[in-house]
Amino acid sequence: ELMNHCMNDSDALERTVDSHVSKLRKKLEEQGIFQMLINVRGVGYRLDNPLAVKDDA
DSSP: OHHHHHOSOHHHHHHHHHHHHHHHHHHHHHTTOOSOEEEETTTEEEEOOTTSOOOOO
16 A cells, blocks of 8 residues: 555556565564564565464453
């Protein structure tokens, strides 16, 4: 949704976002943080906290 409001050329912006997410993932992985940025098909990305304790209750 944000990309649609920011630019008419969403293809160029999507590639830019993908590039930055890739670089951010590499930097996080260098620090031992994995699976924090999750791909959401058809939507984009979601931040997840891999360190958070998930409550099943």
